[in-house]
Amino acid sequence: MTNLGPVPSTGSPLVASGLTKVYGTDHTATHALAGVSLTVSPGESVAIMGPSGSGKTTLLHCLAGIIKPTSGAVSWRGEDLTTLSEGRRTALRRQDFGFVFQSGQLLPELPAVENAALPLMLAGVSRTEATQVAARWLAHLGLAGMEQRRPGELSGGQAQRVAIARALVGSPGVVFADEPTGALDQATGAEVLSVLTGAVQASGAALVVVTHDAGVARYCSRTVTMRDGRVSGEFFAGSPAQQAPAQTHVPDAATRAAMAAHPANGVPSAAQAATTREATR
């Protein structure tokens, strides 16, 4: 489980069906999800976009088993996350999923390599082995020589690379990223997205990324747009939205913005991503 290297994208998809989520009750009720069905296949990268309040983070949290939907199911490797106990969901999240958030997720007192190694140590891997694997991921992500730096001694982009390493050390089936570039300037954000998608692809995991950044479509195999708690559009890398098997066929503003940012030649390979990293260093 601790080898670093390409892993075949096999296994079962993550399947959400008929998700609804209502926060609060009666007059305070917010219908954050109003019936969302989504399948994330092994190895694919899905960007979730849409206006503020459209339900993107709520969807991500339901898919990842962080919160339970009000109704609907999330099927993963033969289990329905929505029916599991809190303890079992926590264990499954640690074992099968990786997470990258906007910022603030690293422990300030730990060096980069130990921050990246944490999921393995929590899973019972020895400190020596865990830090070796983490160091290999840090090197793969362009941070060789920075293993002993604490988060306060890293730039925002470097800190996000440590967070990406941490999300990947445990060989997760799915990596969930919520606004991973939200705290970064545009150039650094693009670089981090390139690193994130390239590394997740190299690991064989699937990626679900919530973002406001239309440029993210450049790096993902599929973009799903949301509005008012529903999927409002969907398109695939290299395909015009009109040809995609979308749930709604009229692309909304977020879809059009993402399409406009999409290059004609589709998703960059891991090698291209690495080239981008080299070029931007």
Ligand SMILES: Nc1ncnc2c1ncn2[C@@H]1O[C@H](COP(=O)(O)OP(=O)(O)OP(=O)(O)O)[C@@H](O)[C@H]1O
């Ligand atoms: N814990 C909560 N309690 C009550 N309402 C919530 C809670 N979390 C989210 N909401 C509401 O649910 C709706 C969807 O929120 P969500 O955070 O999923 O949207 P989003 O698309 O991710 O927004 P943003 O882009 O601003 O982060 C919003 O109206 C929000 O105010």
